Amino acid sequence: MRLRADDLRFSYGRRPILDGVSIDVAEGQLLGLVGPNGAGKSTLLRCLCGMLNPSSGRATLDGRDVAAMSRRDVARVLGVVPQQCVPTFPVSVEEFVAMGRYARERFVGGPTPDDREVVARVLDEMGLREFARRPVDELSGGEFRRVLVGQALAQEPSLLLFDEPVQQLDLLHVLEVMGFARSFAKRPGCAAVVVLHDLGLAARYCDRVALLHQGRILAVGAPDEVLTEENVRTAYRVRVSVSRCPATGSIQVVPLEAA
Amino acid sequence: MSPAALGRPRFSAVVTGGVVVTVLAAFASLTVGVVHVPLADVFAAVTHAGTSMNDTLVSQMRLPRALGAIAVGSAMGTAGCMLQALLRNPLASPTVIGTSQAAAFGKVFGIFLGLERVGAISTAFAMTCVSAVLVLWLARTRAGLPSLSVVLMGINMSLFFGAMTGLTVFLHRDENQLGKMALLLAGGLWQTDWRQVAVIGPVTAVAVAAAMLLARPLDLLALGETDAKRLGVNTARTGTIVLLLSCLLTALAVCLAGVVAFVGLVVPHAARRIVGQSHAALLPACAFLGAVVVILTDTLARTVVPPNELPLGVITSLFGVPCFVLVVRSMQSKAGEA
Numbered sequence: 001m002r003l004r005a006d007d008l009r010f011s012y013g014r015r016p017i018l019d020g021v022s023i024d025v026a027e028g029q030l031l032g033l034v035g036p037n038g039a040g041k042s043t044l045l046r047c048l049c050g051m052l053n054p055s056s057g058r059a060t061l062d063g064r065d066v067a068a069m070s071r072r073d074v075a076r077v078l079g080v081v082p083q084q085c086v087p088t089f090p091v092s093v094e095e096f097v098a099m100g101r102y103a104r105e106r107f108v109g110g111p112t113p114d115d116r117e118v119v120a121r122v123l124d125e126m127g128l129r130e131f132a133r134r135p136v137d138e139l140s141g142g143e144f145r146r147v148l149v150g151q152a153l154a155q156e157p158s159l160l161l162f163d164e165p166v167q168q169l170d171l172l173h174v175l176e177v178m179g180f181a182r183s184f185a186k187r188p189g190c191a192a193v194v195v196l197h198d199l200g201l202a203a204r205y206c207d208r209v210a211l212l213h214q215g216r217i218l219a220v221g222a223p224d225e226v227l228t229e230e231n232v233r234t235a236y237r238v239r240v241s242v243s244r245c246p247a248t249g250s251i252q253v254v255p256l257e258a259a
Numbered sequence: 260m261s262p263a264a265l266g267r268p269r270f271s272a273v274v275t276g277g278v279v280v281t282v283l284a285a286f287a288s289l290t291v292g293v294v295h296v297p298l299a300d301v302f303a304a305v306t307h308a309g310t311s312m313n314d315t316l317v318s319q320m321r322l323p324r325a326l327g328a329i330a331v332g333s334a335m336g337t338a339g340c341m342l343q344a345l346l347r348n349p350l351a352s353p354t355v356i357g358t359s360q361a362a363a364f365g366k367v368f369g370i371f372l373g374l375e376r377v378g379a380i381s382t383a384f385a386m387t388c389v390s391a392v393l394v395l396w397l398a399r400t401r402a403g404l405p406s407l408s409v410v411l412m413g414i415n416m417s418l419f420f421g422a423m424t425g426l427t428v429f430l431h432r433d434e435n436q437l438g439k440m441a442l443l444l445a446g447g448l449w450q451t452d453w454r455q456v457a458v459i460g461p462v463t464a465v466a467v468a469a470a471m472l473l474a475r476p477l478d479l480l481a482l483g484e485t486d487a488k489r490l491g492v493n494t495a496r497t498g499t500i501v502l503l504l505s506c507l508l509t510a511l512a513v514c515l516a517g518v519v520a521f522v523g524l525v526v527p528h529a530a531r532r533i534v535g536q537s538h539a540a541l542l543p544a545c546a547f548l549g550a551v552v553v554i555l556t557d558t559l560a561r562t563v564v565p566p567n568e569l570p571l572g573v574i575t576s577l578f579g580v581p582c583f584v585l586v587v588r589s590m591q592s593k594a595g596e597a
Contacts, residue, residue, distance in 0.1 A: 051488060075491030085486050088347040091478075091536045099479055103491030108472060110270070110539060137593075155490070 001077060001158035001189060002026055007057035008047050010040075017043045018054065019215035025159075025193055030185035032202035032223075033195045035212030036236050041195045044212065045161055048193065049080050061159070075103035078159045079152030083167060090135035093128055093147050094119065100154030119154055126150040142173035149180060160184055162194040166201065178205045199227055204250040211235055224251055233259045270471075273540045277547025284551045285325045288558040289317055293565045296321075319453070327451035328557045329550040330463040331516040332526075334508040336549020337467050339523025340530070340542055341505045344481040345498060348406040349586055352524035353509040356409060357416030359520070361390030362513035363443050364420040367427045376458060384510035390416045391506050403484065406590075446517040446572025448557050455515060463511050467546050470504050473497065474538035481536070519572050521579020522549055528586060 003025040010018040017040045025031045033041045046052040048059045050066040059066040061077055079100070087096065100122075101115045111119075123129050126146045131139065136147060145165065152160055162181055166174045178194075182205050185192040196202045202209050203223035210220040211227070213235040219226040232240045232253060239256045289301045296304075296313045303309060304317035335353065342351040353359040365386030369379035394416055398408035424444060476497045479487040488494045512519065530544040553571070556578075560569045 049489065051485060071488055071493050072491040075489070080489045082486065082489065085482060088343070088349065088481050088483075089531060089536045095478075095537060099482065099490055102475065102479055105475065107475075110475075151490075 001191060002062055003048060003059070003078075003159055003191065003193070005044070005048060005057065005059045008044065008054045008059065009056045010043055010047055010052060010054045016215050018047065020057070021212070021215070021217055022057075023210055023217065023220060025191050027189055027191050028186060029191050029207045030182050030205060031191075031193045032206030032209040033193060033212065034197070034199060034202050034209060034227075035218075039212040039235070040215045041212055042163060045080075045163055045193070045195055049078055049161055050074050051080075072103045075155055075157075077157055078161065079155045079157035081148050081152045081160060081162045081165055083163045083165075085148060087136060090137045092133050093136055093139070093150075094123065094132040096136050096147055097122055097128070097150045097154050100151040103155060118156065122150045122153045125153065141168055142170065142176070145169060145173060145177055149177070158190050160190075160192045162192065164195050164197065166196070166198065174201070181205065199232065199253040200245075200251070203227055203252070204245075204248055227251060227253060270539050270543060273534055273543045273547070277543055277550075281329060281547050281550050281554070284554045285329065288325050288328070288554050289321045291558050291562055292316075292321065293562070323453045323456045324448050324451045324557065325554055326456050326460055327448050327515050328553040330456070330460050331448070331512045331519060332522060332549035332551065332553030333467050333546035334463050334512040334549070335519060335522040335553070336526040336530070336545035336547075337470050337542060338505040338508040338512070339549075340527040340538070340545040341470055341473075341477065341501050342523070343527055344477040344538065345501045345505075346404060346406075346409055347481060347483055348404075348409055349528070349590055350406060350410050350524070350583075352521070352527075353505070353512075354417070354518065354520040355524060356391070356394050356413035357420060358387045358390050358394075358506060358509045359513055359518045359523075360417045360420040360424070360444075361386040362510045363518050364424045364427070365510065366514050367424050367443060371427050371431055376455070380459070380510060380514045383514050384507055386420070387506040387510045387513075388503070390420060391502055395502075442570065443513075443517040444572075445570035446519040446575070447560065447568065447570045448516050449561070449568055451515060459511050459515050463508065466504055466508050466511070470501075470508075471539075471542045473501060473504075474542055477501065477538040477542070478536070481538075516553075516571060519553065520576045521582065522552060522575055524586070525579055525582040526552060528582070 005021055005023045008018050008021045009016065021044055033044060035041050043052065047054045050069065053067050066074060098111065098119045101111060101118065105111060105115055123132055126149060128146060128150055131143060136144060139147065165177045165181065169177065178201055181192050181194050184190055194206065206223060208221060209223045209226045211218045211231055218235050219231050227242060229240055229242050232238065237259050239259045241254045241256055242251055245252045286298065286301060290296050290298055294316060296317055300313045301317055304314040305322065339352040342353065342356065343349060362383040365383035366379045369382035374382060394409060394412045395404065398404055398412040400408065421444065476492050479490055479492050480497065484494050526549045527545050530541055530548050534540040534544045556574050557571055560571045560574050563569055
């Protein structure tokens with residue numbers, strides 16, 4: 001599954017949020033979207049999955065215009081792991097994950113044995129079996145993150161978009177989520193996009209990184225080429241020191257002072 | 260083992276249980292009244308038309324009234340449940356967001372224009388839709404639909420349509436109609452006869468059944484509009500259908516019984532405690548529980564101060580107000596934890 005964006009433009013009123021963004025996510029790739037607050041990362045993500053319609057340009061899934069596809073068709077190939085989701089009424093983990101089946105379920109008659117099997121498999125895969133009957137509002141942040149990922153997995157998508165998935169997570173859960181995002185992208189025919197604030201994480205886990213600045217892509221490519229001291233200073237207006245971590249071999253970015 | 264682990268009743272179990280309890284409640288209510296009718300006579304009257312006084316009392320007065328109560332209760336229970344999921348708001352119900360009062364005005368206005376029955380139902384439905392659209396439009400912010408603004412706009416609409424009803428009644432100046440119109444706002448089933456039930460009953464049944472077809476998308480809408488959309492729900496289309504159905508059900512119920520407050524608010528909360536959150540079980544549970552609640556309250560209404568009747572809406576309000584307080588308190592304690 002190939003996800004492309006061609007010259008996406010989007011604005012709230014007169015203020016442009018996306019000012020001509022083109023990216024390309026090929027199979028097997030984990031693409032990291034980084035950039036300062038307000039650079040347009042979340043807006044780009046929403047345009048990619050068709051939740052927002054760009055004012056010009058288009059996002060395509062294997063050549064099909066996302067904006068022209070039905071929500072059901074999009075949800076069958078593309079899963080979005082949101083930053084947060086608070087159910088109004090406390091559903092159980094199992095029910096919450098099973099909602100991911102919506103786009104593949106029959107319209108009436110409830111879930112088929114097939115649907116139940118996928119949900120059971122996802123619960124096992126995400127280590128949620130023991131939480132299955134717990135109300136989602138009683139889970140910890142790390143547990144709930146796994147539930148959100150599980151719901152997206154129940155869609156059986158070929159593409160996953162993660163919107164700031166490691167926010168407010170402790171180190172263990174950060175590793176867990178990023179490791180999962182990477183392994184998902186390596187499944188046959190799959191790919192993933194992840195919005196991140198932590199540049200070191202982006203460098204370590206992503207195959208390619210796109211650095212957004214004022215609604216445009218300042219640089220895109222391998223993490224080492226994109227996350228240079230100069231690029232980061234331009235985008236974030238912060239002087240940084242970029243070095244290579246001896247343990248991981250990937251680059252790490254340490255902020256020094258406002259530029 | 261947690262209560263949740265005991266398993267959730269499914270659609271068929273809820274419907275079977277619901278039918279049994281509703282029929283029992285209906286028969287109980289048919290025996291009770293100023294004149295007590297023995298159960299055997301009730302059976303006789305329901306199964307074959309007789310001419311005795313008890314036969315006439317049951318088949319011409321109490322039976323249509325019980326069926327009317329079932330229609331009103333299931334309509335309000337279903338409409339409240341759909342609104343709470345659609346608006347993601349535990350306080351949403353036809354009365355709280357003002358659509359009941361709009362329906363009452365619609366009906367009064369219809370009568371004012373000289374319309375009757377289907378004509379008056381149509382004006383009630385139209386006004387219900389107008390008020391629902393107004394509330395959603397006025398309460399909408401860039402962040403979505405905050406619970407509080409929906410409720411406040413709803414109160415606003417209630418007052419506005421209440422005033423419009425008062426104005427229409429004032430302008431009408433027909434002593435005979437005046438009383439009927441004013442009583443519409445208090446709610447009651449005393450005018451129910453076969454002619455009304457024959458129209459409103461089947462339409463209500465169809466609308467309640469249609470609502471049940473939307474059970475799955477309603478599960479997802481209760482997560483929130485963006486979440487439902489991300490998981491594949493056509494939120495604009497589904498939301499419109501849900502809103503229209505709940506407006507239709509409200510208009511039908513109000514045309515039959517006036518403003519019966521709090522049934523639409525309280526019944527879904529009670530039903531959730533019994534069958535859980537899944538709308539496949541919750542919607543039928545709300546329909547049957549609503550029916551039972553209105554049958555029993557109506558029986559109370561016509562027996563407490565014989566030979567007079569209390570307005571049905573007065574009794575549901577007396578029970579509903581403390582329930583409303585409980586719902587608000589539990590929302591606040593939840594918000595406090597978060």
